[in-house]
Amino acid sequence: MIRGSFIILLFLFIGESISYFIGNIIPGSVIGMVLIFLALTFKIVNPDHVRSVTEFLTKNMTIFFVPASIGIMKSWNIISTHWFSLTFICISSSILIIMIVAFIQERAEKLKKQKSETKAVR
Amino acid sequence: MSFQESLFYNAPFMLSLTMGSFLLGTYIFKKSKISLLHPIFISMICIISFLNVFDIPYEKYAEGSAFINFMLGPAVVSLGVILYDQMKYLKGNVLSILTAIAVGSVIGVTSVIALGKLFGLDDSLIISMEPKSVTTPIALGISQSYGGNTSLTAVTVVICGMFGAMFGPKVLSILKIKSPVAQGLSIGAASHGLGTARAMEIGAIEGAVSGLSIGLMGVMTSIAVPLVHWIYDMLI
Numbered sequence: 001m002i003r004g005s006f007i008i009l010l011f012l013f014i015g016e017s018i019s020y021f022i023g024n025i026i027p028g029s030v031i032g033m034v035l036i037f038l039a040l041t042f043k044i045v046n047p048d049h050v051r052s053v054t055e056f057l058t059k060n061m062t063i064f065f066v067p068a069s070i071g072i073m074k075s076w077n078i079i080s081t082h083w084f085s086l087t088f089i090c091i092s093s094s095i096l097i098i099m100i101v102a103f104i105q106e107r108a109e110k111l112k113k114q115k116s117e118t119k120a121v122r
Numbered sequence: 123m124s125f126q127e128s129l130f131y132n133a134p135f136m137l138s139l140t141m142g143s144f145l146l147g148t149y150i151f152k153k154s155k156i157s158l159l160h161p162i163f164i165s166m167i168c169i170i171s172f173l174n175v176f177d178i179p180y181e182k183y184a185e186g187s188a189f190i191n192f193m194l195g196p197a198v199v200s201l202g203v204i205l206y207d208q209m210k211y212l213k214g215n216v217l218s219i220l221t222a223i224a225v226g227s228v229i230g231v232t233s234v235i236a237l238g239k240l241f242g243l244d245d246s247l248i249i250s251m252e253p254k255s256v257t258t259p260i261a262l263g264i265s266q267s268y269g270g271n272t273s274l275t276a277v278t279v280v281i282c283g284m285f286g287a288m289f290g291p292k293v294l295s296i297l298k299i300k301s302p303v304a305q306g307l308s309i310g311a312a313s314h315g316l317g318t319a320r321a322m323e324i325g326a327i328e329g330a331v332s333g334l335s336i337g338l339m340g341v342m343t344s345i346a347v348p349l350v351h352w353i354y355d356m357l358i
Contacts, residue, residue, distance in 0.1 A: 005196075008196045008199050008200060009196060011199050011202075012195050012196055012199050015199065016195075024263055026260070026340065026341060026344065027198075027257075027259035027260045027263060027340070028195070028259075029194070029195040029196075029198035029199055029257075029259055030198060030257070030259075030260065030336075030337045030340055030341070032195075032198070032199040032202070033198055033199050033200075033201050033202035033205070033333075033337055034202065034337065035202070036199055036202035036203060036206075037202035037203075037205050037206050040202070040203065040206040041206060041209075047203060047206065047207070050200075050203055051203065053196075053200070054200035054203040054204065057193065057196055057197040057200040058197060058200050058201060058204055058318075058322065058329070058333070059322065060197075061197050061315050061316075061318065061319040061322075062144075062161060062162055062287075062315075062316060062319040063140070063141070063144045063161075063165075063190060064190055064191070064193045064194040064197055064315075065162060065194070065258070065280065065283065065315060065316055066140050066143075066144060066162060066165050066166070066169070066187070066190060067140065067183070067184060067187040067188070067190050067191040068191060068194075068258050068276050068279075068280065069162060069165075069166050069276075069277075069280040070166065070169055070170060070173075070180065070183055070184070070187075071180070071184075071273045071276040071277060072166065072170070072273075072276075072277045072280070073170060073173070073180045074180055074273040075271060075273040075274045075277060078247070078271070078274055079274070079277060082241075082243065082247065085237075085238075085241035085243060086251070086277075086278065086281070087281060088237070088241075089233075089234055089237045089238060089241070089251060090251070090254055090278055090281040090282050090285060091281075091285050092237065093229075093230055093233040093234055093237065093254070093255070093282075094255065094282050094285050094286055094290075094312040094313065095293055095312075096229055096230070096233050097226045097230045097255055097308070097311050097312040098286070098290055098293050098294065098308040098309065098311070098312045099293070099297060099308075100222070100225055100226055100229050101222045101223065101225070101226040101304075101307055101308040101311045101312070101335075102222075102294060102297060102299045102304045102305065102307070102308035103297070103299075103304075104221060104222035104225060104226075105215070105218055105219065105222045105301060105303055105304035105307050105308070106299050106300070106301045106304040108215070108217075108218030108221075108222075109215070109218070109301050109303065109304065112214065
């Protein structure tokens with residue numbers, strides 16, 4: 001547990017430091033995610049050392065968003081006047097993103113499947 | 123010092139308030155099986171009502187619950203491990219995933235600008251909403267660098283996250299999307315970590331791809347925002 005936590009926090013720290021040096025364009029946590037992925041791929045980190053910690057963190061991710069969501073109290077004035085347009089834009093734009101992303105990926109997978117099937121027939 | 127300050131202005135209380143509300147939310151969500159009663163939505167109602175009744179300022183809550191907020195960072199790093207575990211499902215999908223997210227991020231930003239103009243919203247409101255489908259830390263960074271209102275950004279991020287977690291799987295079943303990679307990718311692209319938490323419940327591939335989607339969407343949206351504005355200024 002301690003070893004796993006140490007590794008995760010170390011990668012978060014490295015990520016945050018890199019983020020600072022590149023002018024915070026990409027958040028440290030995302031850089032840390034990419035770095036630990038690379039470290040696992042190149043066998044620098046043993047996945048069994050971190051798995052118990054990462055399982056706990058990813059399975060309980062929803063609760064970590066609660067404090068940020070309470071931030072709604074701070075901008076209550078803007079939200080109460082524009083609540084309809086804000087929710088409408090968020091929901092319709094989200095539906096659009098889900099549709100387009102899922103459609104492109106599913107389409108690509110089908111095309112690839114068809115290609116491999118025609119190859120098999122030949 | 124008033125009684126609220128000595129009783130409630132501390133980490134043990136704020137943390138138990140947060141976790142207690144969340145547990146209640148999870149219980150109601152599981153019993154009712156109504157997608158709208160998402161645990162985070164119920165937690166928000168409980169916590170905000172409590173803070174209002176006892177007249178506790180938001181800053182005091184944020185201070186006391188800082189530990190839970192901090193855990194978001196390690197959780198995002200952990201997604202890298204999930205991604206590594208599911209790597210075999212990504213092989214051969216790299217190009218389509220990159221294309222899907224690139225198009226998705228541009229559509230996300232464009233649709234916010236178009237609808238915002240249609241509703242006659244201020245430019246500062248629109249820019250605050252543009253990174254809405256991106257995970258909180260990246261979204262706040264984007265909003266800040268273009269002069270948006272960061273607390274409004276945080277709220278729209280949570281609205282999109284809740285929507286995807288509540289109704290994302292439903293939208294996908296209406297569209298008859300079967301591929302686990304497409305399901306995870308699209309939920310993560312629209313609803314970042316909250317969508318990923320939901321995708322994890324559907325399956326391990328969905329969850330891992332959704333985690334990848336958070337990172338890609340974050341990076342590509344930070345490019346898409348200035349790009350779309352540049353094109354918009356050229357045309358108009």
